Amino acid sequence: xxxxxxxxxxxxxxxxxxxxxxxxxxxxxxxxxxxxxxxxxxxxxxxxxxxxxxxxxxxxxxxxxxxxxxxxxxxxxxxxxxxxxxxxxxxxxxxxxxxxxxxxxxxxxxxxxxxxxxxxxxxxxxxxxxxxxxxxxxxxxxxxxxxxxxxxxxxxxxxxxxxxxxxxxxxxxxxxxxxxxxxxxxxxxxxxxxxxxxxxxxxxxxxxxxxxxxxxxxxxxxxxxxxxxxxxxxxxxxxxxxxxxxxxxxxxxxxxxxxxxxxxxxxxxxxxxxxxxxxxxxxxxxxxxxxxxxxxxxxxxxxxxxxxxxxxxxxxxxxxxxxxxxxxxxxxxxxxxx
Amino acid sequence: xxxxxxxxxxxxxxxxxxxxxxxxxxxxxxxxxxxxxxxxxxxxxxxxxxxxxxxxxxxxxxxxxxxxxxxxxxxxxxxxxxxxxxxxxxxxxxxxxxxxxxxxxxxxxxxxxxxxxxxxxxxxxxxxxxxxxxxxxxxxxxxxxxxxxxxxxxxxxxxxxxxxxxxxxxxxxxxxxxxxxxxxxxxxxxxxxxxxxxxxxxxxxxxxxxxxxxxxxxxxxxxxxxxxxxxxxxxxxxxxxxxxxxxxxxxxxxxxxxxxxx
Numbered sequence: 333x334x335x336x337x338x339x340x341x342x343x344x345x346x347x348x349x350x351x352x353x354x355x356x357x358x359x360x361x362x363x364x365x366x367x368x369x370x371x372x373x374x375x376x377x378x379x380x381x382x383x384x385x386x387x388x389x390x391x392x393x394x395x396x397x398x399x400x401x402x403x404x405x406x407x408x409x410x411x412x413x414x415x416x417x418x419x420x421x422x423x424x425x426x427x428x429x430x431x432x433x434x435x436x437x438x439x440x441x442x443x444x445x446x447x448x449x450x451x452x453x454x455x456x457x458x459x460x461x462x463x464x465x466x467x468x469x470x471x472x473x474x475x476x477x478x479x480x481x482x483x484x485x486x487x488x489x490x491x492x493x494x495x496x497x498x499x500x501x502x503x504x505x506x507x508x509x510x511x512x513x514x515x516x517x518x519x520x521x522x523x524x525x526x527x528x529x530x531x532x533x534x535x536x537x538x539x540x541x542x543x544x545x546x547x548x549x550x551x552x553x554x555x556x557x558x559x560x561x562x563x564x565x566x567x568x569x570x571x572x573x574x575x576x577x578x579x580x581x582x583x584x585x586x587x588x589x590x591x592x593x594x595x596x597x598x599x600x601x602x603x604x605x606x607x608x609x610x611x612x613x614x615x616x617x618x619x620x621x622x623x624x625x626x627x628x629x630x631x632x633x634x635x636x637x638x639x640x641x642x643x644x645x646x647x648x649x650x651x652x653x654x655x656x657x658x659x660x661x662x663x664x665x666x667x668x669x670x
Numbered sequence: 671x672x673x674x675x676x677x678x679x680x681x682x683x684x685x686x687x688x689x690x691x692x693x694x695x696x697x698x699x700x701x702x703x704x705x706x707x708x709x710x711x712x713x714x715x716x717x718x719x720x721x722x723x724x725x726x727x728x729x730x731x732x733x734x735x736x737x738x739x740x741x742x743x744x745x746x747x748x749x750x751x752x753x754x755x756x757x758x759x760x761x762x763x764x765x766x767x768x769x770x771x772x773x774x775x776x777x778x779x780x781x782x783x784x785x786x787x788x789x790x791x792x793x794x795x796x797x798x799x800x801x802x803x804x805x806x807x808x809x810x811x812x813x814x815x816x817x818x819x820x821x822x823x824x825x826x827x828x829x830x831x832x833x834x835x836x837x838x839x840x841x842x843x844x845x846x847x848x849x850x851x852x853x854x855x856x857x858x859x860x861x862x863x864x865x866x867x868x869x870x871x872x873x874x875x876x877x878x879x880x881x882x883x884x885x886x887x888x889x890x891x892x893x894x895x896x897x898x899x900x901x902x903x904x905x906x907x908x909x910x911x912x913x914x915x916x917x918x919x920x921x922x923x924x925x926x927x928x929x930x931x932x
Contacts, residue, residue, distance in 0.1 A: 352778055355776075472918050476867075476911055478871060478907060480871060480894070480907075481903065484894055484897075484903045487897060488897045492898065608780035608783050611783070611871075612875075615894075627875055630876060642783050642784060646783075649780060650778055
């Protein structure tokens with residue numbers, strides 16, 4: 333039963349992935365008034381030879397469905413086109429920048445869970461108590477502050493003003509990166525036994541990850557609270573209490589596990605949201621990741637790069653949601669029977 | 671309580687936007703190189719930016735772009751999404767299936783990124799950015815509206831209306847929509863702040879307004895490297911923060927009131 337459910341989810345995700353390529357294709361090839369100009373930029377479009385080569389390469393003179401076929405065939409070979417700005421294949425650029433972003437988003441995701449979930453539980457257990465009010469207020473602030481502004485404020489305050497935070501970037505200026513294994517400096521530092529690098533990289537992660545997590549912490553806290561309030565009102569919780577289970581046990585063993593499904597759904601969405609949020613955070617923290625690459629591509633109207641990143645993040649989004657769907661099985665085996 | 675505070679903040683900003691040219695102490699576009707990057711003072715309450723323009727005046731005039739943009743996006747998306755979802759719930763299984771798969775497809779992209787890609791394709795400008803955002807914004811309304819209409823459709827009063835010979839479209843507009851609209855309104859109220867942040871974010875990324883038009887996101891972007899001259903970015907950001915908080919306070923209260931289960 334569980335296997336059938338997993339298979340169905342995998343097939344559905346794969347179908348969505350193919351459909352996502354169609355959306356990216358349509359945006360890239362039909363939305364701009366002149367795709368040649370959008371993809372090549374002003375300078376290169378002035379050269380008729382380049383334009384002709386570009387048209388032939390992407391089959392722009394052929395019917396739309398054939399163009400999509402060409403697009404898919406190139407995609408299957410990992411060809412996302414060439415970045416206008418860096419003049420390198422978009423895939424190479426992405427490969428270079430992705431580890432920094434994964435590192436940042438993962439730390440922010442970790443913060444989101446370890447702060448958001450307990451805070452949400454506490455707010456629900458002590459409903460209308462001071463924790464609940466403080467949590468509600470903090471959440472509203474977290475979701476109301478624009479990420480790019482919050483990033484600026486904490487940087488101006490802790491780095492510029494108080495001088496207790498390290499400079500923007502992944503490491504101190506002049507510090508060498510640990511030997512490349514994963515591209516995530518903290519992990520690489522630990523793997524190489526290079527503790528100084530690992531600590532340095534971790535210190536640089538603090539501000540950007542907190543800023544990135546600010547909004548998602550608010551959302552996760554609110555969802556956890558709502559889900560907990562729901563389960564705390566159920567009959568089985570009353571039964572547990574009547575049996576004399578201590579309140580701690582009621583919350584941990586009876587209420588929380590049953591509140592996990594909505595929390596899990598949201599955690600998946602939040603991680604994907606974090607990946608997108610890096611566009612704004614990385615820009616301010618000079619974080620050489622996918623987000624800053626996207627920002628620079630947007631500024632330069634570097635179309636192939638923008639579309640490549642969009643497609644990649646959409647695929648990650650789908651993968652995360654698939655992982656969440658499979659995780660439901662563990663949390664709530666009933667989903668397989670639906 | 672918070673809801674009232676939110677409404678007051680929004681009204682105050684609305685007044686600022688409406689009266690902007692009258693209350694701005696200086697011209698928002700007046701360049702004065704000699705007075706560049708001056709800290710807040712009696713003459714320039716919010717200081718001046720790198721071209722010597724008065725930050726306060728630019729924040730005040732910026733309200734005329736930043737406030738309506740987020741609002742328009744969310745209203746457009748809500749109108750289209752609600753209609754789309756309502757039709758899906760009403761149209762029969764096959765059409766519904768196709769419609770909802772299309773919705774899922776849009777939801778499989780992070781909104782900011784897809785909006786950014788579309789906005790980049792359409793070219794710079796407030797209108798293009800609004801269109802790009804609306805394109806990625808409607809699906810959540812379609813989903814919500816569909817589920818609401820599905821519930822309403824099975825209720826007896828709808829059957830009664832149909833039994834009296836009323837057509838499908840008329841039943842949808844006259845009976846179902848008024849009864850199902852509450853949660854949609856609540857979502858709109860909570861979503862406007864979100865829309866404003868995203869618009870400002872796209873502007874920050876250089877996709878919204880064309881300089882030198884004052885807009886809050888673009889202003890934060892202009893000052894982002896000026897950590898010493900903190901006022902250039904801080905005040906326009908504070909403007910976004912306050913108005914978004916106003917909408918979130920109001921939205922939170924409206925949701926409790928209109929949609930007690932949500």
